[in-house]
Amino acid sequence: MPNRAIPDATVARLPVYLRALLELAEGGEMTVSSEDLANLAGVNAAKVRKDLSYLGSYGTRGVGYDVEYLLYQITRELGLTQDWHTAIVGIGNLGRALASYKGFSERGFRIAALFDVDEKVIGEEVGGLIVRHLDELKDIVTDDRIAIGIVATPPQNAQEVAERLVDAGVKSILNFAPAVVNVAPDVNVRKVDLSIELQILSFHLQRTQAIASAREANRQLGG
């Protein structure tokens, strides 16, 4: 067994390779080189090879990697050989979009329950599921073996909702609310924060703009 300590940066790229490999498999490709896979994934070939080497020695020198075999190995490493049951809390604009998204089930994430606290929303059918009251969370999480909780409530309620998820036994949380949530260290929280992404883009826009106007000022002084 290889030394099992896959770097976080590698783990974050495995899903990208997985997607590229799925496309290759659909296209009927039998093998793929690190070079080609790197192009499809938008990274450097050496990085691909190093990343894959953490999983084991699954390539063949002079040939490349067997697409199907590598697909299976990455799937296994990412724990995607089983379906993970998922609950969404907060069925507003975003929660609805997520609940009716087909892409998750294709990738092995079954949305198994929806929760809200608004009486107007509870009982409604969204994406084939009935919205439940948050008070039913613990029972449903236990009964349906829900492993992942998605928080799509307003930011003020994110911490409380996260705590209730953890209390119900959930060990993995994906948080869409723009708020920091603190939980026990054995719980994994990942955040998706669109405003942060836009602000990072803004930083770079501002920077190039600042450079451009400095250059302009310089030109005027110099001419």
Add this chain to the structure above:
Amino acid sequence: MPNRAIPDATVARLPVYLRALLELAEGGEMTVSSEDLANLAGVNAAKVRKDLSYLGSYGTRGVGYDVEYLLYQITRELGLTQDWHTAIVGIGNLGRALASYKGFSERGFRIAALFDVDEKVIGEEVGGLIVRHLDELKDIVTDDRIAIGIVATPPQNAQEVAERLVDAGVKSILNFAPAVVNVAPDVNVRKVDLSIELQILSFHLQRTQAIASAREANRQLGG
């Protein structure tokens, strides 16, 4: 002027500090220590200090940072003293949720135009804007000085849409489609990929599960 080379990792955290500072300002706090700010942002205090030191020496030893002043400096550094005009391409489930989200404009991102190619969607009003045909992209981007493009189309069309955005003059793209998009190096692309986030969570779930079952097997052997 300080040496202007702010690390990417720092840039990505500035929005988090900004949010914490906004909360402090609303609560009437005049100053904040790196320790307190670190707790609010969910990071380590030394990191906060180092991050802030890249902006300049804006703290006072023995006291902390002036909330308002720091707010202003981060806002300026992130380029948020101006509104950035943004376009969303692909007005499906996700595009609609984004288009009607109030949070963006609160943070200085004005959604200025919506685009699609589906005749059934074009002309429809979503979040106060009329959906336009993608063919109008170039004209509208130019006229409305749109700086940021959000891609919310199916993955097959993401590359093409990104190219059209770039062709129209957009230098910053936020991509929600699970696809790699390649553009010229002066264009900034950031991706938000929910499936990848779930797969990373899955990796850690799988890992703890594997450890648990290994321990169980061991116990049975040993006992």
Add this chain to the structure above:
DNA sequence: TGTCGTTTGTGAGAACAATCACAAGCCCGG
């Protein structure tokens, strides 16, 4: 004015990640 408790700003070192560069190993054709 001097002392004390507090908090910043940053050098130094550790940990982590990316990249390079090449020996080792494979396939194939002769």
Add this chain to the structure above:
DNA sequence: CCGGGCTTGTGATTGTTCTCACAAACGACA
């Protein structure tokens, strides 16, 4: 069975990010 072309796997190196630890600076108060 050998040699050439190709591609992996991985040490070595470089670059980036995190964390520690502490001197320097500040405010308060006697």
